[in-house]
Amino acid sequence: MKFGLGGYQEEELKKQKDIRLLARFVPLLTKNITMIVFSILLMVLLSLLDIVVPFVTRMVVDDYIMPSMADPDKSRYLMGAFWGGIALFGVALARLIFSFIQIMVMEYAGQRMMHELRIKVFSHIQALPVSFFTKNTVGRLATRVTNDIQNMQEMFTTVITFVMKDLFTLTGIIIIVVAMDVKLSLALFFVIPLVIFSTWFFSRYSRAVFRRLRANIAEINSMFSESTGGIRVIQLFSRQKQMMEQFKEINHENYLAGVSQVKIFGLFMPVIDLLSSFALAIVIFYGGGRAVSEALSLGTLVAFISYTKMFFRPVRDLSEKHNVLQNALSSGERITQILDKKVDETGGELALDGLKSLEFKHVGFAYTPGEDILKDISFELNAGESLAILGPTGSGKTSLINLIVKFYPRNRGEIRINGKDIDDYTTWALRNKIALVTQDPYLFSGTIRDNIVPPGTIMDTATLDAILERSHVRSLIDHMPKGLDTVLSQGGSSLSSGERQLISIARAFAREPHLIIFDEATSYVDTESEEKIRLATEKLKENRTSITIAHRLRSAMTADRIMVLKDGEIIEYGDHGTLMAEKGFYYHFQTLDKD
Numbered sequence: 001m002k003f004g005l006g007g008y009q010e011e012e013l014k015k016q017k018d019i020r021l022l023a024r025f026v027p028l029l030t031k032n033i034t035m036i037v038f039s040i041l042l043m044v045l046l047s048l049l050d051i052v053v054p055f056v057t058r059m060v061v062d063d064y065i066m067p068s069m070a071d072p073d074k075s076r077y078l079m080g081a082f083w084g085g086i087a088l089f090g091v092a093l094a095r096l097i098f099s100f101i102q103i104m105v106m107e108y109a110g111q112r113m114m115h116e117l118r119i120k121v122f123s124h125i126q127a128l129p130v131s132f133f134t135k136n137t138v139g140r141l142a143t144r145v146t147n148d149i150q151n152m153q154e155m156f157t158t159v160i161t162f163v164m165k166d167l168f169t170l171t172g173i174i175i176i177v178v179a180m181d182v183k184l185s186l187a188l189f190f191v192i193p194l195v196i197f198s199t200w201f202f203s204r205y206s207r208a209v210f211r212r213l214r215a216n217i218a219e220i221n222s223m224f225s226e227s228t229g230g231i232r233v234i235q236l237f238s239r240q241k242q243m244m245e246q247f248k249e250i251n252h253e254n255y256l257a258g259v260s261q262v263k264i265f266g267l268f269m270p271v272i273d274l275l276s277s278f279a280l281a282i283v284i285f286y287g288g289g290r291a292v293s294e295a296l297s298l299g300t301l302v303a304f305i306s307y308t309k310m311f312f313r314p315v316r317d318l319s320e321k322h323n324v325l326q327n328a329l330s331s332g333e334r335i336t337q338i339l340d341k342k343v344d345e346t347g348g349e350l351a352l353d354g355l356k357s358l359e360f361k362h363v364g365f366a367y368t369p370g371e372d373i374l375k376d377i378s379f380e381l382n383a384g385e386s387l388a389i390l391g392p393t394g395s396g397k398t399s400l401i402n403l404i405v406k407f408y409p410r411n412r413g414e415i416r417i418n419g420k421d422i423d424d425y426t427t428w429a430l431r432n433k434i435a436l437v438t439q440d441p442y443l444f445s446g447t448i449r450d451n452i453v454p455p456g457t458i459m460d461t462a463t464l465d466a467i468l469e470r471s472h473v474r475s476l477i478d479h480m481p482k483g484l485d486t487v488l489s490q491g492g493s494s495l496s497s498g499e500r501q502l503i504s505i506a507r508a509f510a511r512e513p514h515l516i517i518f519d520e521a522t523s524y525v526d527t528e529s530e531e532k533i534r535l536a537t538e539k540l541k542e543n544r545t546s547i548t549i550a551h552r553l554r555s556a557m558t559a560d561r562i563m564v565l566k567d568g569e570i571i572e573y574g575d576h577g578t579l580m581a582e583k584g585f586y587y588h589f590q591t592l593d594k595d
């Protein structure tokens with residue numbers, strides 16, 4: 001089933017068997033099994049207390065009230081009725097206490113389980129390959145770690161124990177009514193097939209509606225986060241109306257699904273009420289007749305009426321819990337869908353100690369099968385050499401870089417570092433020793449220091465000072481209210497893109513990388529910042545191997561080798577002199593840039 005609009009659509013779900021789906025979450029339960037079992041035992045006790053009430057009533061009616069009517073000495077019976085009342089009050093008090101303990105224990109266990117599940121989902125998402133995030137929006141993933149996990153918690157806390165209680169109560173009632181009067185209990189059981197049929201009918205439809213609702217909520221979240229993320233562009237290009245239209249459409253889908261849910265519930269509950277009244281009518285008609293002819297005691301009839309009413313409470317309850325269960329199952333499906341996504345396991349065992357060579361051999365790559373973005377790329381870069389990559393927009397420059405840092409896996413050919421396949425190195429070691437300075441670097445929310453010094457590293461002041469000096473970030477930090485300890489907003493949005501780039505160059509210095517990959521900014525950076533960035537990157541590249549996606553004449557000219565890409569192919573390769581002599585793309589780039 002697909003809903004809403006293209007960009008915000010949820011991935012199609014594979015329908016899983018409920019039991020198999022629930023089994024996936026059993027390990028969470030087993031870790032908290034003591035609390036769960038305790039809570040279930042309390043629930044059993046609570047349902048016993050429920051069942052006992054009509055029984056006590058029956059005793060009071062049959063043993064004290066009825067005999068008192070025919071006896072002139074009524075005082076003999078008063079004490080019995082009094083103690084009956086006290087017993088009922090005692091039962092109510094015990095219910096309150098046990099119920100409080102049960103809720104506390106179960107909620108505690110539920111919180112613990114969800115805490116663990118949330119961590120599991122979060123860490124799994126963190127380990128997923130970059131390609132996953134281009135297909136799954138922030139909003140959609142946020143729904144997974146918030147709403148969906150909340151739904152699962154509700155299932156664990158309410159469904160498990162309440163279903164146990166309800167089933168126990170139903171069984172208890174059935175046993176007790178059969179023991180009291182077989183004939184009258186058959187009259188009550190007459191409606192059970194009808195109850196089962198309507199519950200089955202209801203559950204069939206409600207699951208589909210719940211799935212639609214979940215998908216719609218995720219789409220709303222997803223569209224909301226994307227539209228707020230891009231609010232500047234939306235406002236600048238006056239796209240609010242269009243966004244509003246899209247939102248209205250998604251919201252309308254959600255409304256329709258909500259209405260379907262209401263319809264199903266609106267129908268089901270009255271049907272169950274009708275069946276309950278029907279059963280009651282049969283009990284009163286048949287039981288009443290037998291009581292009149294004294295084949296049945298009045299106390300038993302009164303107890304029967306109570307049990308009939310009580311019988312339908314768990315049925316109603318079960319259907320309501322069924323609701324929670326359906327909701328949780330559709331959330332569970334989406335959580336397992338994420339947990340089933342394969343994390344990148346291509347990493348090997350090797351550490352990366354220094355860089356002697358980087359080699360591409362006939363490398364081919366496509367984001368979508370059949371649509372080649374890089375074709376037959378071969379080149380070699382030795383220690384300390386610099387490579388400048390040039391090419392028109394969309395020619396595959398960024399894609400080539402993405403393969404080196406393993407954001408995406410290559411489809412063909414070999415990529416070797418120091419003669420070994422890049423998959424032989426641990427992904428962590430590889431990324432740790434390759435510094436990628438992007439055009440618009442991402443800074444973490446936290447202090448500037450946290451952004452520069454790698455996590456878990458203790459860096460002495462002299463080293464840090466030298467880094468700040470070499471990356472030309474010193475004057476920027478001196479202007480900050482708390483210097484290195486100034487807290488940045490998320491993504492470093494309070495800084496200019498040039499400032500962000502300088503901090504990310506300092507971050508690169510701190511890791512002492514073997515390979516520098518630098519994506520030169522195409523957007524406007526003021527002359528002063530540009531000069532600082534140029535000096536900082538030159539220092540960073542000193543005595544290191546580097547690759548620059550070059551947009552400036554100077555960076556291209558000074559590189560040891562220059563590669564020109566067009567439509568995913570290398571069309572020119574060599575040093576400045578050679579390529580100028582070829583009078584191709586590079587030659588024209590040089591002459592154009594000079595103008």
Ligand SMILES: Nc1ncnc2c1ncn2[C@@H]1O[C@H](COP(=O)(O)OP(=O)(O)OP(=O)(O)O)[C@@H](O)[C@H]1O
Nearest residue numbers: 134367368373391392393394395396397398399400
């Ligand atoms: N995640 C992706 N999924 C599918 N196609 C993609 C993805 N990223 C890039 N592409 C496509 O791959 C091609 C090469 O893109 P790439 O970003 O590598 O080019 P580029 O040379 O770096 O361009 P620019 O100079 O504009 O940054 C483009 O046609 C682009 O549309």
